[in-house]
Amino acid sequence: MIPEIGQFALILALILALVQGTLPLVGAAQGIPVWMFLSRRTAQGVFFFLILAFGCLIYSFIVNDFSVLNVASNSNTQLPLHYRIAASWGSHEGSILMWVFMLGLWSCAVSVFSRHLPEEVVARVLGVMGLVTAGLLLFLLFTSNPFERLFPVPTEGRDLNPLLQDPGMVLHPPMLYMGYVGFSVAFAFAVAALLGGRLDATWARWSRPWTTVAWCFLTVGIMIGSWWAYYELGWGGWWFWDPVENASLLPWLIGTALIHSLAVTEKRGTFKIWTVLLAICAFSLSLLGTFLVRSGVLTSVHAFTTDPRRGLFILVFLGLVIGGSLALFAFRAPRVGTQGKFEFISRETALLCNNILLAVACGTVLLGTLYPLFLDALNLGKISVGPPYFEAVFVPIMALLIVLMGIGAIARWKESPLAELWEKLRAPLAVTVVCAVALPLILGRTHWQSVALLALGFGMAFWIITTLIVSVTDRLRHLQGGLWYKLQRQPLSFWGMWFAHFGVAIFIIGVTVVKGFEAERDVRMTPGDVISVGDYAFRFVGIEDRQGPNYHAARGTFELLKDDKKVRNLYPEKRMYFAHGMPMTEAAIDSGFFGDRYVSLGEEINDGKGSWSVRVYYKPFITWLWGGCILMTLGGVLALSDRRYRVYARKPAKELLAGHTLPRPAH
Numbered sequence: 001m002i003p004e005i006g007q008f009a010l011i012l013a014l015i016l017a018l019v020q021g022t023l024p025l026v027g028a029a030q031g032i033p034v035w036m037f038l039s040r041r042t043a044q045g046v047f048f049f050l051i052l053a054f055g056c057l058i059y060s061f062i063v064n065d066f067s068v069l070n071v072a073s074n075s076n077t078q079l080p081l082h083y084r085i086a087a088s089w090g091s092h093e094g095s096i097l098m099w100v101f102m103l104g105l106w107s108c109a110v111s112v113f114s115r116h117l118p119e120e121v122v123a124r125v126l127g128v129m130g131l132v133t134a135g136l137l138l139f140l141l142f143t144s145n146p147f148e149r150l151f152p153v154p155t156e157g158r159d160l161n162p163l164l165q166d167p168g169m170v171l172h173p174p175m176l177y178m179g180y181v182g183f184s185v186a187f188a189f190a191v192a193a194l195l196g197g198r199l200d201a202t203w204a205r206w207s208r209p210w211t212t213v214a215w216c217f218l219t220v221g222i223m224i225g226s227w228w229a230y231y232e233l234g235w236g237g238w239w240f241w242d243p244v245e246n247a248s249l250l251p252w253l254i255g256t257a258l259i260h261s262l263a264v265t266e267k268r269g270t271f272k273i274w275t276v277l278l279a280i281c282a283f284s285l286s287l288l289g290t291f292l293v294r295s296g297v298l299t300s301v302h303a304f305t306t307d308p309r310r311g312l313f314i315l316v317f318l319g320l321v322i323g324g325s326l327a328l329f330a331f332r333a334p335r336v337g338t339q340g341k342f343e344f345i346s347r348e349t350a351l352l353c354n355n356i357l358l359a360v361a362c363g364t365v366l367l368g369t370l371y372p373l374f375l376d377a378l379n380l381g382k383i384s385v386g387p388p389y390f391e392a393v394f395v396p397i398m399a400l401l402i403v404l405m406g407i408g409a410i411a412r413w414k415e416s417p418l419a420e421l422w423e424k425l426r427a428p429l430a431v432t433v434v435c436a437v438a439l440p441l442i443l444g445r446t447h448w449q450s451v452a453l454l455a456l457g458f459g460m461a462f463w464i465i466t467t468l469i470v471s472v473t474d475r476l477r478h479l480q481g482g483l484w485y486k487l488q489r490q491p492l493s494f495w496g497m498w499f500a501h502f503g504v505a506i507f508i509i510g511v512t513v514v515k516g517f518e519a520e521r522d523v524r525m526t527p528g529d530v531i532s533v534g535d536y537a538f539r540f541v542g543i544e545d546r547q548g549p550n551y552h553a554a555r556g557t558f559e560l561l562k563d564d565k566k567v568r569n570l571y572p573e574k575r576m577y578f579a580h581g582m583p584m585t586e587a588a589i590d591s592g593f594f595g596d597r598y599v600s601l602g603e604e605i606n607d608g609k610g611s612w613s614v615r616v617y618y619k620p621f622i623t624w625l626w627g628g629c630i631l632m633t634l635g636g637v638l639a640l641s642d643r644r645y646r647v648y649a650r651k652p653a654k655e656l657l658a659g660h661t662l663p664r665p666a667h
Contacts, residue, residue, distance in 0.1 A: 003068050003147040006056030010147075013049035013104070014137040016042045020107075020130030024123035028196070036123035040111040043126050046133060047108035054088075054101045057146050061088045066157050069150040070094060076157035076579055078550035079165070086169045087160040093146035095173065099290060100136045102174075102181040107133065110185060110210070117206060124192035129184055135317050143310040159550065159579030168228030176221030176248055180286040182214020183255060187283035190276040191325055194332040199272050204265035207279070209640055211262060215255045216636035222248050223629035231587050236520065236598055236617040238625060241390040246369045247289030250362055254282045257358040260351050268413060270341075270348060273333045274355065280329060284322040285362070291318065292369075343415040350408030357401040364393045395456075402460040402508075405501060406467035410474065424474065428466035435462040443517075450516060457512025464505040468498055493642040500635025507628025513621035514595075520618075522602075526611045530561070534618035536597050537561040538570075543610060551577045553586075556601050556612065560590055574601045595620035 020042035027035025057070070061084045066072040074087045074094070089098040107129045114122050140146065189207040193199045225248065230238040239245060258278040264271045291314050342348040368385040376382055410424050436459030440451040475494070476486040519533045525540040532538075541557040553573040560567040570588035577584065587600040595618065602613030 002056050002059055003065065003149065006053045006060075007145070007147045009049040009053040009056065010137060010141055013046045013053065013100075014134060014141065016045045016049065017130050017134040017137055020046060021127055021132075021134050022130075024130070025127035025195075028120040028123040028127070031120075033119065036119050039123045039126035039130075042130065043104075043107040043111040046130070047104035050101045050104040054097060057094060057097060058085055058088045060147075061085060064157065066155070067149055067151070067153040068146075069148045070146050072150050072154050072157045074158070074160050076159045076550070078578065079157075079160055080549050082170060083160055083165050086164070089173050090160055090164050090169065091146075093140070093144045093148075095177075096136065096140055096144050097146050098173065099177055099181060100133060100140060102177045103129065103133050103136065103184060106181055106185055106210075110188075114206075120196065121192060121198075121206070124195050125185070125188040128188040128191045132184060132188075132321065135320070139310075139313050139317060143313050157579075159577065162551070162575070162577045162580055162582050162584045163232065165550075165577075166228065166232055168224060168232065172221060172224045172228055174221075175217055175224055177290075179214050179216075179218025179221050179255075180248075180251065180290055182210065182217055183251060183279075183283040183286050185210040185214065186258060186279040187325070190279035191328065194276065194328050197332070199276065199333070201266050201269045204262045204272075204275060208259070208262040208266060211255065211258055211279075211282075212636050212640050215252070215259055216633045216640075218248070218252050218255060219629055219633050219636070222252060223626055223633075227626055230622075231589055233585075235600075236518075236587075236615070236619065238514075238622065241368070241387050243369050244293055246365050247293050250289055250366055250369075251282050251285040253358050253362040253365070254278055254285055257355040258282050261355055264348055264351050268342065268348060271352065271355075274352075276333060277329060278355070278359075280322075280325045281359075284318075284325070285366075287318060287321060342413075345411070345416050345418055345421065347408055347411040347413050347416065350404050350411055354401055354404050354408060357397055357404070361394055361397045361401070364397070365390065368393075399456065399460060402463060402504075405504070406463045409467050409471045409497070409501060424470055425467070428463060428470055431466045432459050432463040435459065440516075445516065454512060454516045457508055457516070461505045461508040461512065464501055464508070468501055468505075472498070491642055492638045496635045496637070496639030496642070498635070499638060500632045503628045503631030503633075503635060505628070506624050506631055510621045510624030510628060514619050514625070517620045518618060518622075521616045523614055523616070524605060524611055525614045526609045531614075531616055533597075533616050534620070535562060536567075536618065537564075538597075538599055538614075538616050540612075540614065541569075543604075543612065546573070548575065550579065551575045551584075554601070554604070556588075556599075556614075558588070558599050560597055570597075570599050572599050572601045574604075591623060593623060596622050 020039060023035045024039035024042075027033070027038070060068050060071050061075050062081065064071065064075065064077050064084075070091055070093050074091045075084050079087065088094045107126060110129070111122070111126060114125075186207050189203060189210070193203045225245070226238050229240075229245075230236065258275065261271045261275040261278055265275045368389050372383050372385055406428065407421070407425070411421055436455040439458045440454035443454070445451050445454055472490075475490060476483070479486045479489060481489075517534075521531055521533050523531055525531065527540055527542040530537050530539045537560075539559040539561060541559060543554050543556050546553040546555040553575045555571055555573045558570045558572070560570055568590060570590060572588040573586040575584045575586060576582070585600050585602075587598055589599075590597040598617040598619060600615045602615060605611040605613060
């Protein structure tokens, strides 16, 4: 009866979500306090029943209840326990249930941590989130039921896709979905502001912490996904501009623009309409990316119509959420939004240009992702849009954005005199030019294409670093006391900006060095053979058989050598999973601060000598990619810890509405 309990919990959650999405909105419009008060209780009730439903699904996977179609299709008795739990969100139905579960979690969090907000604002925000929750629950119950029964009951399941039997599967989807769904809060605040006619700095201050949390989760999710692909797929790549990867990058780009736009709206009272539009677009792209990945469209557009109900529901739901919110924006934004004034040379201008460039970059990625699908859907042929297109259009946009990032970190709000700005930028510009020109030559590169690539990358990274140093020294110059005291006086929001931007610089250095100096060898090796890659050598010792819980593996042993001295052993594997009969490559990586040594097994060569095809890589500074992402996330966490949000959270709603102001953000 556990699946039936889960099914019933979803039905009860749907009923409460419909109440949450209607009565509080009507109560806010008509001024009915009792109906507005329902928003918090219903949001918490929806979350309770979603916990129950999700728990029932996980339990069904743990006990191998193959009478549930979802379990029979994605698990079996030989699957380790932690992968059985992860399999609960590995299918389309399970992932959509996780999506709704995350939405319930965010709604419950808003209901708990918004005691300081006016009741009508909370009612509108939770009402909007309730409507989205109800739509997704309808989609689950009528087209993607995770508890659908299967008769006759099979004695064994089909097993989880071997590609997903990895620790990354346990971490990547929850982090990614927390980011996707987290943008629903910013979306709900934006729609609530449009409905209430209150589009001001206070609205931005309410929305900004939630948006930053979502952005942090999405950053971590993308980082884990990239790292997972890097070590799991066996070809040493960390980003291939695959449509699935792009689906997560799109909301991240717009979410990054949204964070900066909210900062301007909160600080200066400008960009109000633009900020609302970004909030709508960030969540819309999260929805679009989720359904593109989960509907099967990216595999084949014709998979979209294999279940007409599912395809039609997706189109209608996306149309209602995206089209409805944009229609409301077009109708209400000009009436409730007013723009502040600022000079052309100012921090506002730099941030506005950065916002526009992020939006343009998002548009180019969206075009490259969807254009092949449209052609295929119209039977106009199949084309592939790969890295050459994205690198040709994305990199120049990012280079210009990096230039403005450095200027924005130094420029003043409202107006920044040109002479003063130039005085601050001269030293960073000089250091950047010297580093960009000298480092490629010092590192031994002479070919003009290689020199140009390294010069561009090093130039962007050192431009960010030097302008960040100037931003710190400029803030400390007029303070009294010792250096440590001065640093402590800076608000956490400033250090959040500083570490996030520094993380971008570290990320760029990682990309530049790994692109410019990586080495790869794809060779045939017999036990005893030695191959050199970079400053290291790999000696192939041999192959041994190994039995896993649900697979058989050929395990290779390689000695990693440097200067003819053994550093360590590496053990790549070639696995064959019993249920799927599907071979999988498990790479072995020696990871360090300055890069990775990477080896993966190809196919066995039947020559009677025990030979195998082997891929060996040297990836210098690739760990700096992940380190840069961690620093960006740390920046977001520091910004969330700023004192003004803690002070603000303790103020009662009446005091907030009375016009009391808060400490202004540094960024």
